[in-house]
Amino acid sequence: MLKIKDLRKSYGTFELNCSMEIPAGCITGLVGSNGAGKSTTFKSVLGLISIDGGSIEVFGKEIHTWTKAEKQRMGVVLANGGFNTYLTMKDMETVLSRMYPRFDRAMFREYCRRYQLPADKRIKEFSTGMLAKAKILAAITHKADLLLLDEPTTGLDVLAREELLDMLRAYMEENEERTILISSHISTDLEGLCDDLYMIDNGEIVLHEEMDVLLGQYGILKVTQSQFDAMEKQYLLRVMKESYGYRCLTREKQFYMENYPNLALEKGNVDEVIAMMVKGEAI
C-alpha cells in the first residue's frame, strides 16, 4: 500500500534516511521522540515538502504521478494544522462532500452527533478533544483506503484517546483492506492498536518489529556485573550501564527465562524498547 525506499531529507544538521513498507490491511505504528523525523516522513509522503532522494510509492504509484484519484483514497490527520478553524463542521461537510466522491454524509453527521461535535459552532471554539475528533472525522468519512495519522492523540486525556482509537478500530473493521500508518510518541496508544511498529530516532529507522513479537518475545534484563559476565550475550540487542550493573534488551526472552531463571527479567514494552534501542549500546 505504501512503500518508502531510501527516503532522504536534510534540514540543517538533521538528516532523514528511512525505508518502510506498509502492507494493505495493516495498522502500522511509527514511534519516536520529538524531532525524530515522524512528521518529516509524513510530509514527504504527502508531497508537502520536497525530498532529497529516494522513492515513495502509494497505491503502486510514485507520488509525482499522483492524480486526484490517489488523494481521494487517502485520509490524513496532520500533527499541526487542519481545517480552517473559522469554519464549522457544517462547512467541513459541504467542502468534503464536494471533494470526495465517496464522502458519507450520514456517517459524518452520525459521528458528529455521537461525539457531540456541534454543526454550527466554529472549530476554533472546540476543545482539544473535540478538535482531534473533528480531524479524524475528516479523514475517515470518505471511506479512504489509506489513513496517514500524524500524532492524532497528542494533547488528549486517556478517555478521549481511547474514544479516538475506538473510532479507528471500527474504521478498520468495516473493510479488511484498509491500511493505517499512525505516528505517536505515546507508545501505549500503539500497543493496543498496531500490527507492527517502526521506531525512528534521529532520522533513522532503528527497529521494525511485529507488535505481538515485541510484546511477547522482547524482554528487559536487569543484571549485576557478575551476572552480566557469566551470561550468554548473543541474544542481547542493546545494553546500558546502570548503577546496579547492566540493563539489557533481548528479543529472546524465553531463552533467558529457561536458562537463567534467577535473572530479573521484565516483559518488554514499547517505551522500554525505544529507550534501549536509542540509548543502549549494541553488543
Add this chain to the structure above:
Amino acid sequence: MKGLLLKDFALMKGQRRFFLMLLLIGMIPALAGGNVGFLTVYLPFGFCFFTISTISYDEIDNSLPFLLILPVSRREYAGEKYVYGIICGVGTLVLCQLLGIGYGIFHDDFLMIPYFVQGGVTAVIMIVFFAIMIPIQLKFGSEKGRIFLFAIVIAVMGSIAVLNRLLHLSIEAEKAVGFLADIPVWGYILGSIVLCVLALGISYSISVKIMEKKEL
C-alpha cells in the same frame, strides 16, 4: 476547485457582520451626498481585499498544508484565488453598476456614461491589483504582504505625482500625452482587456510557480 470556492464563500459568510458594516459605511456618502459612484469603487475593493485575506485565513492555524492534502493540486489552489476574487470583485462591481442604473432611472441629473466609465476603470484597476497582490501574498504571507501593499500604493501615488510634475514642465511632453485624447473608446476598451488578460496570465503563472515550490 469547487470545494475550495465553497470553503472561501463559507469564510465570507462567517464574516457577514463585517460586510454589513462595509455596506453601511459605503451607503453614507451614497445616500447623503448622492454619490452613488463612490459605491462602485468602495464595495468591489472591499471584496477584493477580502479575497486577499482568504490567503491569510489559510495561514491561520496552519490550514494550508491540510488544504493541499485534499484532492486539489497546488495549481488549482492558486487558480482558485483568482476565480474567487473575480467572482467577488467583478460580481460586486456589476451589482453596483445595476444599482447605478436603478438610481439613474429616478434621478434625471445622474450621468450614466461617466458612471459606467468609472466602473470600467475600477474593474481594470481591481484586476491589476489582484494580479500584483495575489502572488505577493502567496510568497510572503499576510504580514509582509501588507508591507508590500503599502509600498505599492506609495510607489503608484509617487509615480503619478512625478509624472504629473514632469508633464507640466515640458510642452513637448504635454503634446506627446495629448495623443491619448485621440484614441477611440473601443481602443481603450480593447487595451484594458488586453492589459487585464496579460496581467492575470503573468500573475497566475508566477503564483503557480510559487505554490509548486512552497515547502510546508
